[in-house]
Amino acid sequence: MFDGxxxxxxxxxxxxxxxxGLILFSxxxxxxxxxxxxxxxxxxxxxxxxxxxxxxxxxxxxxxxFFEAFLPNLYGIYFFVAMALAFCVAGAFxxxxxxxxxxxxxxxxxxxxxxxxxxxxxxxQTYRSVFGAREVGVTIPEWMLGSLQLTDLIEVPINGIFxxxxxxxxxxxxxxxxxxxGWGRRVRAVVQDRTMAGAVGINTEMTDRMTFxxxxxxxxxxxxxxxxxxxTGPTAGQLYIVDTFLVVVFGxxxxxxxxxxxxxxxxxxxxxxxxFLSGSMAKVLTLLTVVGIxxxxxxxxxxxxxxx
Amino acid sequence: xxxxxxxxxxxxxxxxxSVLQGSAALTASLFAPKGLLASDFPTDQVNTTxxxxxxxxxxxxxxxxxxxxxxxxxxxxxQAEKLAIAQINAQGGILGxxxxxxxxxxxxxxxxxxxxxxxxxxxxxxxxVMGCWTSASRKAVLPVFEQHNGFLYYPTFYEGLEQSPNVIxxxxxxxxxxxxxxxxxxxxxxxxxxxLLGSDYIWPRTSNKIARIHIEEFLGKEVVGEEYYPLGHxxxxxxxxxxxxxxPDVIYAIVVGGSNVAFYRQLKAAGIDMTExxxxxxxxxxxxxxxxxxxxxxxxxxxxxxxxxxSLENENNLAFVQAFKxxxxxxMVIGDVTQAAYLGPWLYKFAVEQAGSxxxxxxxxxxxxxxxxxxxxxxxxxxENHHLWSKTRVxxxxxxxxxxxxxETEDLVEPDPFPEGYQ
Numbered sequence: 001m002f003d004g005x006x007x008x009x010x011x012x013x014x015x016x017x018x019x020x021g022l023i024l025f026s027x028x029x030x031x032x033x034x035x036x037x038x039x040x041x042x043x044x045x046x047x048x049x050x051x052x053x054x055x056x057x058x059x060x061x062x063x064x065x066f067f068e069a070f071l072p073n074l075y076g077i078y079f080f081v082a083m084a085l086a087f088c089v090a091g092a093f094x095x096x097x098x099x100x101x102x103x104x105x106x107x108x109x110x111x112x113x114x115x116x117x118x119x120x121x122x123x124x125q126t127y128r129s130v131f132g133a134r135e136v137g138v139t140i141p142e143w144m145l146g147s148l149q150l151t152d153l154i155e156v157p158i159n160g161i162f163x164x165x166x167x168x169x170x171x172x173x174x175x176x177x178x179x180x181x182g183w184g185r186r187v188r189a190v191v192q193d194r195t196m197a198g199a200v201g202i203n204t205e206m207t208d209r210m211t212f213x214x215x216x217x218x219x220x221x222x223x224x225x226x227x228x229x230x231x232t233g234p235t236a237g238q239l240y241i242v243d244t245f246l247v248v249v250f251g252x253x254x255x256x257x258x259x260x261x262x263x264x265x266x267x268x269x270x271x272x273x274x275x276f277l278s279g280s281m282a283k284v285l286t287l288l289t290v291v292g293i294x295x296x297x298x299x300x301x302x303x304x305x306x307x308x
Numbered sequence: 309x310x311x312x313x314x315x316x317x318x319x320x321x322x323x324x325x326s327v328l329q330g331s332a333a334l335t336a337s338l339f340a341p342k343g344l345l346a347s348d349f350p351t352d353q354v355n356t357t358x359x360x361x362x363x364x365x366x367x368x369x370x371x372x373x374x375x376x377x378x379x380x381x382x383x384x385x386x387q388a389e390k391l392a393i394a395q396i397n398a399q400g401g402i403l404g405x406x407x408x409x410x411x412x413x414x415x416x417x418x419x420x421x422x423x424x425x426x427x428x429x430x431x432x433x434x435x436x437v438m439g440c441w442t443s444a445s446r447k448a449v450l451p452v453f454e455q456h457n458g459f460l461y462y463p464t465f466y467e468g469l470e471q472s473p474n475v476i477x478x479x480x481x482x483x484x485x486x487x488x489x490x491x492x493x494x495x496x497x498x499x500x501x502x503x504l505l506g507s508d509y510i511w512p513r514t515s516n517k518i519a520r521i522h523i524e525e526f527l528g529k530e531v532v533g534e535e536y537y538p539l540g541h542x543x544x545x546x547x548x549x550x551x552x553x554x555x556p557d558v559i560y561a562i563v564v565g566g567s568n569v570a571f572y573r574q575l576k577a578a579g580i581d582m583t584e585x586x587x588x589x590x591x592x593x594x595x596x597x598x599x600x601x602x603x604x605x606x607x608x609x610x611x612x613x614x615x616x617x618x619s620l621e622n623e624n625n626l627a628f629v630q631a632f633k634x635x636x637x638x639x640m641v642i643g644d645v646t647q648a649a650y651l652g653p654w655l656y657k658f659a660v661e662q663a664g665s666x667x668x669x670x671x672x673x674x675x676x677x678x679x680x681x682x683x684x685x686x687x688x689x690x691x692e693n694h695h696l697w698s699k700t701r702v703x704x705x706x707x708x709x710x711x712x713x714x715x716e717t718e719d720l721v722e723p724d725p726f727p728e729g730y731q
Contacts, residue, residue, distance in 0.1 A: 005553075013553050022546035027543065073348060125375060131381035135601025145605070147579035157577035160545065177394030229577075230542045231601050235377045239540040239566050274546035279537035280508045 090220025
């Protein structure tokens, strides 16, 4: 496999493969963060997470169309506007869903699973009716295409660097809000003891709505970013949902740090295995390992100690 | 798209018909109607098995997914079939009978396909069915068609290894699509090493098996890698590095569905510029339809090997493209399978008129040898094995999402669903 290569070339390829692993890691974190917040903090299994991602992608698509038609000279930066809009639209829609659907089902976790699954089907068909069954092509600004030449041999995809930066920023913001802001304090209090939190004057309903909205908003941003690397179609959300749940469950519900650690473990395992084995085999081995570890540690890698 | 939800079995509404008259007039001159009168073919003689054929109508079925994941691909086929039906009706129909259709939705779910096929054949007694897209859906309906002696026109290029008396395959089987393309790339581009890549299911695996045998045993070249990714896989950065490591002359890609978009976008982002042809990319799974999702700028320079491209310059195709756009909108694109779906109703018409009967056994007996001179892809003929003789072409992707045809086989390629030496 490595015949006829100099050490320099091999080193370059391994360095690029390392980057590939980090990019995969960022993608996993980005797609799982929204779900981790909702699942971890509220215990709601949001099967419609993928559709919230795609909502963000469609917002990006519309935004691209708008800029192309009306503000062509600002086209290079439309992506940032699109991400902000995607956050607002997906977040607002998430709050609406919480108000109309989720809040009636808090004490019935299995029913939320069914209800959000139904929601995901409804959303898919809505996208299909509005945007058509075919995938839409989201045009990416020229500067975000192609790769960056680091040395003679090493080149790194620019969209990968973009996703890595975005993930770092968003994860940092979420961590800051969760552990340093009033909202975060209220969320943690509600997670630890809902009744007691209510008794000390926290508006638990409003906290839930905000949490759900922020989780969905982050999904929207992720979806917006994924237009660079994946397809935008009515059912494209389904492509991400399995990996997303895998990351969240493996990391341990309720722990943001666990989500990140789990994304790192899974992405590195997969990336290394993909390099030495074929793609399908890598997936099989990764899933087997995860299943094995979850059998030994059903609560996931990290857990919060919560009084039941 | 509203037409998808038209009442089952409805005819075209007058407004649509008037839209069509322009194109119908155009094609009518090309297709030289024979002006058959239904009264010359009494219903009790042309329909002895109780199919849905009356004195002035014949009912056929359309069975595709218009909901679910496969709707992306199958929408174009439905549109093409409806266009063909409308054009045939404008010319006087089949044996003087107007075609009506009953459309059912397979919903991207294989058991649903089987159930709907049974409904079409048993309850509606349709005379034939245009339908299915994936091999999985075809395999699901096959026993139903064989049990109830239905007749299916299947449009997709597929892996071969099948020949049912109840199916006419209007797309190419694997050897037709693969071998000419590999020969071309070895001869014209001097390719020595190949990297085979695909989504992990039957069509890419069977196709790559044929490709590998052809490359190694018939061309004497080398396969330096072969691998598969799960359907729906979206992260291809690792494979880019493996490609860099193996340095193939040709990446032979059979990635499908949502993965397609991810693959080509990441290929471009990894700095592999397909316009430079090092490595060169040859695919058999990206039609103009898929490029809409991928974005022309992400795939420009890639080569695709199939039998039809929208950009084909012949008067049949120009008329077809124009009629398609008039019916379904200016921004429509037409891929290989859409064109193959368009052939279905026409081949059925010719077979019925050759047989002088709607009875399935007679239509089947009349089918081999049926010719379609005015097909958009050019002359085609049905082979004894129910597949089509057709040309194979190589196109190069432009950044506007169309292909430039750079090669076409001189003769029609014989369909060979059970290729000897390739199994």
